[in-house]
Amino acid sequence: MTRQPLGVAVIGAGMVGRAHANAYRNAATVYELGLPAPRLVAVADTHEPFATDVAARYGFERTEADWRAVIDAPDVDAVTVAVANNLHREIVEAALAAGKHVLCEKPLAPSLADAQAMVDAAAATDRVAAVGFTFRRSPAINAIREQIRTGGLGRVRHIVANYFTDYGVDPQRPMSWRYRGGPGSGVLADIGSHLVDLAEFLCGPTTGVQGASMSTLITSRPKPLGVAVGHAGGVELSDEHAPVENEDICTFTTTYAGGTLGTFSLSRVAFGHANTLRLELFCEHGTATFDLTRPGEFGIIDGTPGPSVNGARQVLVGPWHPYVARGLPMDFPTVGHGQNDFFVFQARAFLDQIAGADHLPPCPDLAHGLHNLRVLDAVVSATDKPVQL
Amino acid sequence: MTRQPLGVAVIGAGMVGRAHANAYRNAATVYELGLPAPRLVAVADTHEPFATDVAARYGFERTEADWRAVIDAPDVDAVTVAVANNLHREIVEAALAAGKHVLCEKPLAPSLADAQAMVDAAAATDRVAAVGFTFRRSPAINAIREQIRTGGLGRVRHIVANYFTDYGVDPQRPMSWRYRGGPGSGVLADIGSHLVDLAEFLCGPTTGVQGASMSTLITSRPKPLGVAVGHAGGVELSDEHAPVENEDICTFTTTYAGGTLGTFSLSRVAFGHANTLRLELFCEHGTATFDLTRPGEFGIIDGTPGPSVNGARQVLVGPWHPYVARGLPMDFPTVGHGQNDFFVFQARAFLDQIAGADHLPPCPDLAHGLHNLRVLDAVVSATDKPVQL
Amino acid sequence: MTRQPLGVAVIGAGMVGRAHANAYRNAATVYELGLPAPRLVAVADTHEPFATDVAARYGFERTEADWRAVIDAPDVDAVTVAVANNLHREIVEAALAAGKHVLCEKPLAPSLADAQAMVDAAAATDRVAAVGFTFRRSPAINAIREQIRTGGLGRVRHIVANYFTDYGVDPQRPMSWRYRGGPGSGVLADIGSHLVDLAEFLCGPTTGVQGASMSTLITSRPKPLGVAVGHAGGVELSDEHAPVENEDICTFTTTYAGGTLGTFSLSRVAFGHANTLRLELFCEHGTATFDLTRPGEFGIIDGTPGPSVNGARQVLVGPWHPYVARGLPMDFPTVGHGQNDFFVFQARAFLDQIAGADHLPPCPDLAHGLHNLRVLDAVVSATDKPVQL
Amino acid sequence: MTRQPLGVAVIGAGMVGRAHANAYRNAATVYELGLPAPRLVAVADTHEPFATDVAARYGFERTEADWRAVIDAPDVDAVTVAVANNLHREIVEAALAAGKHVLCEKPLAPSLADAQAMVDAAAATDRVAAVGFTFRRSPAINAIREQIRTGGLGRVRHIVANYFTDYGVDPQRPMSWRYRGGPGSGVLADIGSHLVDLAEFLCGPTTGVQGASMSTLITSRPKPLGVAVGHAGGVELSDEHAPVENEDICTFTTTYAGGTLGTFSLSRVAFGHANTLRLELFCEHGTATFDLTRPGEFGIIDGTPGPSVNGARQVLVGPWHPYVARGLPMDFPTVGHGQNDFFVFQARAFLDQIAGADHLPPCPDLAHGLHNLRVLDAVVSATDKPVQL
């Protein structure tokens, strides 16, 4: 049996660390009553002002500048790792070694070797070791998945998956960890990891990758003077520039079992698209769409209505869809929600798992995080085979 | 100086009471740090299971079946009144008499006389007495308001305001307090109160009302067997029916200072519209739109782009708009939010007001709630002047 | 028996006259084969360049500066009257007296008395005398009407009808006939006539009008130096201004048999809305929408799809909808069409009627044009009953 | 000098032949006056009822069952070839040899060798020999192109191009020429040819193709009993089935000079998508979109509006955009148009070219048609290089 209330901590109080901290705070307010609210123990960040703000805001007891203090703390049972990708391995391994449950952000690691080591570490413990594919908690995406599974839509024949962002479109946005690393560590790792995972969530395992292209449009960026967080607007810039090491745009095609095809487009320089994750699924009996800019809805066309009144319909998610009933305080249809809510649902699933409850689908494990990296790696391998005209 | 942390309570644990309870829980997590998180003291509901669920879920210390116990409790400093409209007066008067701060749901009361009495009661104390026009906390609506105020849009010439809901479209939905009371106590009071207030938030005080029409389409409803909450799906029904006493649909036109016109349409039987609050504002220098089914965006057309590239643009709210920065955990653009967030922002404004801080616009006071009822009353008066054909 | 091929003429070669000329040219290319293509005899306009352009373009044999020459011509059997409203009566009466069939533009006349005289003149002949309510030929609007009639949607409970245009939003647009005449001769007569007719097309006869408001925002306009056509961009302006005599904005509510309510908003100063005619119909079993900016589609929500996949669907009109099959050269779904096509369909109906065929619904007669004016007149009467606040 | 009026003929009176016949009828009604209306001489189709209907409808003087009669006719100066792709070469060669001007439908031919022969044949004459890339006449697409060219959008960095149709989604749709031929002769040739051409219209010549995948989902189809036209609904079916020889879905990525990337998705089994051609262009200074289901508009985001009011704007095309002014009878903004209008504009360009006028961009020549096939051929070559997972 797991000690309850569990002590939880967040390592990394940057853009996404905030969402995790809030998620722990509210995880016990959703769904089945009875899960004891976790003790909000610690927030760690090398940049103390971030840790302090997040801890004060969401009610965590203390802050740490060094993540090792969190790992060593006996009152911490579970940690979220929400720092740059190249720090994931060391922290996750230490946490598991210290007997903590771990929720690590995606992509699992910068290399297959790192990820494999993390999987091995997890295999050596009985702790929950999960990776944060948060979009799996989207009510709308789950509603589409239900329609695939139950036959309303039937098997997917073709998935067109786009993730367009503009966090890199301004050449004056500072250098950060997101722009460092070899090919594939750019937009592919950052947001492609999500998209590849969602496609598998809906279509099953990827069986092949073809014809990837990558392009870097802004080849150097100013170094920041202070600490840049998230997509790093607002920070002061130095006169010095550093080279951008990875791709701004990436496009490729995929296959899945049964002849399903996939078409992927990723960008971090898509003017005017702050956060446009779009899925279009052509299935045996219908078509479905999702667009993250309108998180509370999805589109569907099937053969139900008569031909003279058939068309693409926009479904506003409500309590009859996954995750909504009691996932939001007022939970009547169209009340609205967003990505921060997905983190609450994910935190709840993670805590339930630790507690041995199975009300929600469990978080993907590290092996799944490794598998995700394998697909990304295949995309990189698929870049060198163009047919010249 | 006000005691901090403040003790707060919610009276009424129905549909909207849940949103208030969650809002108190999270009010100190948004915006400026430093406001002590309120003590979550009590939830009161005559139907105990509701009180118990809400208290357990959001972390309130105790429940009460009788609201008077809350009013009498010395550890409660502020209460939200979230029960049927005809109970507002008695509870608010008692709360103010007991020295509590009060946030009362809209519409303030079932009659002008009741509302006047409440205003008088508030005038006799130094407590904060506010009315819950929650939509005033919508980031998108505030962004539009900014454009009116700063001249980007300029003065409103015509506002077209619709609130279409379908909570009454199914004749098998049970009888409840929402269907009782004379003309004007139906859809006009329930959601028209919001719309009339929003129009004033954007256009200034109403100066005239014309040509109202009302229609009741479902003239009786089954009595529920258990306790029906909110829009009351799911409850068991008896064989007996009770007459619906008020309007399902209401439409009217208004005027504002400076010749601005308003056109209003309200419905609780709008098939397929769970919660469609829509505003369209035609202004001197442009046009703006808002649609609650997409709470995180608004539309605007102005003369900025050249003629060959001009069109209606859809703006996704982000940290440069009111209420967003630090109002959401991840607060980058398009992260998504909804009505439950508006309640958090409102709770924060209410608590700030009590604490003497003025970071946010204060909640409208009871006098404003009375004024709102006066407009609704004018709508009722304007029903008897049709021109026959 | 009517002579075939019929000789046709268009009086008024302004904005809408062009559409009529093109419509006659192509009327025999749509639907049933066998109608002889009409002889394109004459185009008349006091401003000769317009007549010459239209005749040359669409293949009419001759032009006239004086409409009387058309009326007197023995080779003309049918005329379209497409000039300013205050000229309709004189021309229609003369045409009927000369034994011509007449298609007169809406609104029928500037006054009820004029319209009554025209109806009387028509009653004295056996000629076809029709009024040009062109939107009755919209495939999408007819598709909605079918759903009302056949019970898919059922009886309309509430119609929200908007017509937003911006032809008057620029104060530098010149004075023209559209800005002259008393209250009701402005946006109400110009585009309100269409909207009032469409509402009746869908809901049956208007039974009452309430609470109309009108507002004139641009109170004078520069006189044009040359001849201004249509909405008159591009023409040179004099230094002199003339007062605008009628309303820029008009809003009112209506009733129909069986308790159906209507809400109307009209504007010619709606920034950014060139031509936005929108209908929203709340019916017993569903909701339907139409938006002229997307003429080839309509929206519908009904109960056909299961609750977890229901939502507003956007139907792209195709050959299974009214007017499309053989109404367009390529007529597969989504091929696209617009208002000019409605004029072709209308011309075909008018010519069929003259030929004694009844494949299409006939054009409304002058008595219907008079009835339409009666509703507009009731709107004007309904302006004087506001409830003051 | 070319004889005027020119005699024109259409070979193939199927789905698209109708659009060409109508286009010749109306080509002289658009733009500059002065082009003599062509003589509408002949329509040829092996299936006589189609020829007869089209000739009677659009006013052609005679019909032919054998296309050779058209080629031999001295009163025919220009022919459109609108039959199945594998007939293009023979007819075009014969027409050119007989001294006719030719407008041949896309894709130019079933093989590079055929296309090369046609190009050679054209090079040997001074006749206009053009290929029908009709979408180049879309006002909206040209408006986007203007923004690329003039720097409003700047250079394209990434084009995402989709063409989703459903003409093959129903397994009961009969076998036809569209389902015969090797890999690449299916959806790639049929609609991919358009999309590849449009991408080049906007981004310049394709420089590489990668990672194509194709999939055939419906592997056999019933043979029709009668003559199937276009996408062939409605025809009676035999009990026999024939194998489908080519692809239903195709996806691939491309490159263009300067590092521009392209992502393509094509389908003829996209449930509910009759005709969805969509372009999304990410450029240096902005983003643009086009969707054929709404032919009269395009989307754009650039930096013109201030940040707090910026968003994707939907531009309704009007007379200030290419092809609209005098391209439609009423040509004020939002009047609506569609694909049939593109054919009229194309016919006008073709006739102008023959007449030696250059008001409009000329039609692409056969060499361009050959180039288009080369890109399609590269797509086929790019199918054999997947990276296995």
Ligand SMILES: NC(=O)C1=CN([C@@H]2O[C@H](COP(=O)(O)OP(=O)(O)OC[C@H]3O[C@@H](n4cnc5c(N)ncnc54)[C@H](O)[C@@H]3O)[C@@H](O)[C@H]2O)C=CC1
């Ligand atoms: N699931 C999702 O939707 C999202 C996941 N992510 C993932 O979350 C992770 C973090 O991303 P962001 O929050 O955007 O990054 P960020 O750059 O905003 O934040 C990282 C934080 O880590 C801190 N940090 C750096 N080194 C540290 C150390 N040694 N110990 C403790 N703290 C340290 C930094 O000071 C910074 O505050 C990444 O793996 C990213 O891929 C990011 C955004 C969304």
Ligand SMILES: NC(=O)C1=CN([C@@H]2O[C@H](COP(=O)(O)OP(=O)(O)OC[C@H]3O[C@@H](n4cnc5c(N)ncnc54)[C@H](O)[C@@H]3O)[C@@H](O)[C@H]2O)C=CC1
């Ligand atoms: N600001 C907003 O957006 C909204 C405001 N409202 C307003 O909130 C109020 C409540 O509405 P809903 O929550 O929808 O109603 P509801 O019917 O869902 O909930 C009312 C609750 O009050 C309880 N109750 C009844 N009598 C009581 C008493 N004497 N003492 C304590 N509890 C009692 C009931 O058991 C029920 O749980 C109304 O004034 C309504 O107009 C409602 C919805 C949204």
Ligand SMILES: NC(=O)C1=CN([C@@H]2O[C@H](COP(=O)(O)OP(=O)(O)OC[C@H]3O[C@@H](n4cnc5c(N)ncnc54)[C@H](O)[C@@H]3O)[C@@H](O)[C@H]2O)C=CC1
């Ligand atoms: N059904 C529909 O959708 C529409 C109907 N209309 C109606 O059509 C009519 C004309 O409107 P527009 O074309 O917009 O007006 P317009 O001002 O563009 O054109 C009127 C034309 O009449 C000519 N004219 C003036 N006096 C004349 C005379 N005595 N004899 C011959 N020609 C004369 C003018 O020179 C001008 O060319 C109006 O009744 C209007 O309400 C207008 C637009 C759309």
Ligand SMILES: NC(=O)C1=CN([C@@H]2O[C@H](COP(=O)(O)OP(=O)(O)OC[C@H]3O[C@@H](n4cnc5c(N)ncnc54)[C@H](O)[C@@H]3O)[C@@H](O)[C@H]2O)C=CC1
């Ligand atoms: N530009 C565009 O947007 C479009 C272009 N197309 C192209 O147009 C061409 C025709 O396509 P559809 O009209 O859809 O085909 P279809 O199958 O509808 O029509 C072809 C017609 O050719 C006739 N035909 C067959 N053999 C003939 C012969 N030997 N002589 C004379 N007529 C003969 C058939 O009876 C049939 O009526 C194709 O090349 C296609 O790729 C098709 C659709 C749209």
